[in-house]
Amino acid sequence: MTAAYDPQNVFAKILRGEIPAHRVYEDDHTLAFMDVMPQGEGHTLVIPKAPARGLLDASPESLAAVAATVQRVARAVKAAFSADGLTVFQYNEPAGGQTVFHLHVHILPRFEGIPLGRHSGGMADSGMLADHAARIRAVLDVG
Incomplete structure (x- = not known):
């Protein structure tokens, strides 16, 4: 059985403005922001605003909104960093690698x-994250 959603998780706190984040994109249903422990330059996260512990308990509508934002932001990330490709992934539950x-x-x-x-556990430089977020936002604003 899956544990219940915890409204005190770090991403819920970011959504409520209790913890700062380098925001890249936001709409009525989703938020994209820089990962503070990036596995590479430009590592960005997309989350639904609706509470959902993982893929299996999110509503179809929330998943659709997340998918649309992932596509939009991924295009901008690829362009902003002149990347050769993209890796997009999502974890569920501790055994699946999920930590938030x-x-x-x-x-x-x-x-x-x-x-x-690796997700080393160390926080990235805030100035670097702000720069990366600005680069992605600049592409989103043009597109």
Whole structure:
């Protein structure tokens, strides 16, 4: 049995404005922001605003909104970083690798010959994250 949604998770706190985030995109149903422990340059997260622990308990409408935002933001991330490709992934429950229990999708720009870094547990430089967010927003504003 899946545990209940915890409204005190870090992403719920970001949605409520209790914790700062380098926001990239927001609409009525989703929020995209920079991962503070990036596995590579431009690592961005997309979350639904509706509470959902993971993929299996999100509503179809929420999943559709997340998918649309993932596509829109992924295009911008790829362009902003002149990436050769993208890796998009999503984890569910501890056994599946999930560590924050609010549905989220990772978008990582990829470059030939450069492996993904690890989620080291260390926080990235805030100035760098702000720069990366600005680069992505600039592409979104044009598109």
